[in-house]
Amino acid sequence: MSLWPRKSSRVRDPIEREIADHIERMVAANIARGMDPDEARRRALIDFGGREQVRQQVREVHLSALAESLRFHTRSALRFIVKAPGFSLAVILTLALGIGANTAVFSAIDAIVLRPLPFPHGNELVRIYQHDSKGRDANTFVAPQRLEDWNRMSTALSGVTGYYKDDLAELSGPLPERVTEALVAPRFLQVLGVAPMLGRNFAPEEERFGGPNAVLISYDYWQQKFHGDRDALNRKLQIGSWFYSVIGIMPRGFQYPDREVQIWAPSPPDAPYAQRRDETWFTVIGRMKPGVAVPQAAADIATVQSRLGKQFSKPDAELTTETVPLKSTIVGDSAHSLWLLYGSVSLLLLIACSNIAALLLARTAEREHEIAIRYSLGASRRTIVLQLLSEVVGLALLGAAAGLGVAAGAARAFHLLAGRLPRAEEVSLNWTIAGYSLTCALFTALLCGLFPALKGTRRGLVQGLASGSRTQASTRNPMQWTLVGAQVTLAVTLLVGAGLLLRSLDALGHVSPGFDPEHVITLQVSGSWGETANMAAVNSRINRTLDGLRTLPGVDGAATAAMLPGVSSKYQMELKVDGRLDPNRRVMADARTVSPGYIESLRIPLLAGQDCKEASPGTFDVLVNRSFANLYLGGSAAAGHILENAAPSNFPMKGIVRGIVGDAREQGLTETPSPTIYSCFSAPNPFPNYLVRVHGDPMQMADAIRRRIHELEPARSVYAIMPLEQHLSDAFTENRLRTMLLTLFAVTAISLACIGLYGTLSYMGRLRQREVGVRLALGAPRQRILTGFLFQGLRVAAVGCAAGLALGIVLSRFLRGMLYGVSNLDPVTYAGVVALLLLVAAMASLAPALRAAFLQPIKVLREE
């Protein structure tokens, strides 16, 4: 055997090596004949002839062999597909659904979770929070001076910037139009690494106080306001009483901080009103220097902050920082939902796979005769397995092509259904997705094709059968039943998940929020943070609007609130009660600012004391909820206590408790009410939420309300008019979408499992025709045949169901954070799943069992 060692070091092209060897041997022969070495080599080269040509010819031999085998397999695969159109269509459709759904979910994961943010080196971007080190205030926004300090002193970040948003009215047209503005700290575009598509970035003098007014506008706003005209660059926007030159237009996909922002304007750090270190303005973002990791950047900013703490004992010494990747703050919890869906849809694909494997097993068993003949004609097992596999690959590729269509449809549906999810607009089909789908198809083909192909081509089994004219496959066939059982198991797992989510969504629908959202319309009126220089004016402006609304016919009440009730938001704050601060018993509350009339408009019951009145200089009226009164104020004698914020603030609050109100789910419908205080002040910010209670359908009042506000405030725009119930429902978009999709997958899964059960049982019935015929002819009661088949199907379903429940119990742990009002081990759900599954399994088994039991024995035996 020493003559045939495997040589692994084939540095050169093996054909070239073989030719070179041949020439060397010719040279050696020539030398042996007495030529001198140079002459010998020259002659050999001449004698050998066109060396390159030989190489080319040899290569063509191999290429054409490859092409030939490819052609053969393609042709045989096509013949196979066309010959059994029903079977092929079933497989292609199953795969199209399986691969399509999988691809669709993967495209969402790819766009939202995996791909970096749509900025150059997006993974270098971080969000920086400031926290009150004693946890007395939940505000994380940063004063302009501190932002500038961070930028100057940080060594790990190449730049720090930030933004806050204003909702304004643009007045150059006939009617005021709402415009959403991001006021940005210096270096905003540099940190994001984006340049305007047209025009230029802010010049240094435009970022200084008193410099020229300049704005950048979004692509969409450019289209909407200027119809995409390049002349926009020399135009001006009138915002309030100021004129701003449009200096640049941002690229189409640029939507930071969010898709609502239409214009960006500088917020100069040297402005006199921007000097206080206890201001809380900016959402801060930074870019790490290349090669710096997030923990390093976090440590760096923390060090910088502690140095600032030494310099400014108040407030910097009491602040800590938190630095996290910007992407995680944008994607947030959606990643969890998406991975959950991806897991589910992959289980679905596995079910589809085992379904197809079972179909293929049955088919290869029917083809035993054909395979035996091919063996006897000298085909090798490898060739036959390859042929069987290529048939499956052909089917899988067709399935994947159809699946891409499914995924494209799903992507469109996703834009409609999930438009509010972060980065939803980035979900699209691209080459990555097509490649993924192709990989999926090949993987699927191997997974479901390899085993049947190997099993069907076992020589011992096949050759013995070649002589017989009748095929006689084993009727026990444990493999087929294992596959069906696996499908049932996976389907039950999915059903458990879907059942839990459905029950949770149902529980959410029955939550009593503690306020009445019906017949309440919400809206906002544009304003600017700049107005807060004169808070009294803002307050009287808002009260004037409220009074105007209250006198409108059909309106039962009107109020403002800083945050909408029932929409996830929380603002934890530590309080001093009656001037005392007990370090052992901290008084923490969710602080909400509402106008007088709020509890009446929302029908929150007043339990004790009286409704609040508008603030008088220096003090607020405060209402507390029942939880707060019971926990901190000793129950009903709450009125008269004095509450102050414990943390130093540029906006000190001193409030007198006037009354106790019922607990309401202010912080979100899924949150049990926590201790809450309501400070009565109509102008928590320049553009609070207005809540107007009306008779009848809220949206029918929308026009009247809009007109009334226009009469009162002709230079302001009214926006975001919608029923409060819409907000509450929108807050569950992700929850509903996730539940809907998982339910869809589970229904598909159980349908596939039933098809598998039905198909396998039918096949068994066909194989056992003769046996059943004989038994019937010998007088066996039909009923026994029927129950025999039925029992066979149900037994597999029951075993699969038990395994599925076990798997469901394990996997449902991942759902825990997404469930509301139902445990992940909810017995009702599990029992329901079992009942449903056994019911459909019985239905799927009944038809094949009946067919077997009502066989005509004469007919079968005659055919034999």
Next chain:
Amino acid sequence: MTPMEKTDLLQGTLDLLILKVVAFGPVHGYGIAQRIRQISNDVLQVQQGSLYPALHRLEERGWLAADWGESDNGRQARFYKLSAKGRRQLAAEEKSWNRLSEAVQLILNTAQ
């Protein structure tokens, strides 16, 4: 006698000659060409331009197996040997060649 050119060989004849030569034992391409020449007394000289495509074609069909090995002079060479399938093919082709040449001989004899 002048050597015959490649074009003078009947289609398929070269394949038969290669299979026959390789049947004696593992041999490299140069060796095959040499043996064909020697055994035919220099009548048949196979051109490299036909030899190598033919060898690789026979390999693709599974009649020859090839692998790198060390030859007598210590050089690495690609050795060809006959597969089981090739052996059957050789037997079949020898048989049909013999029938063909007998038939041709018969006609030539009768015509004389």
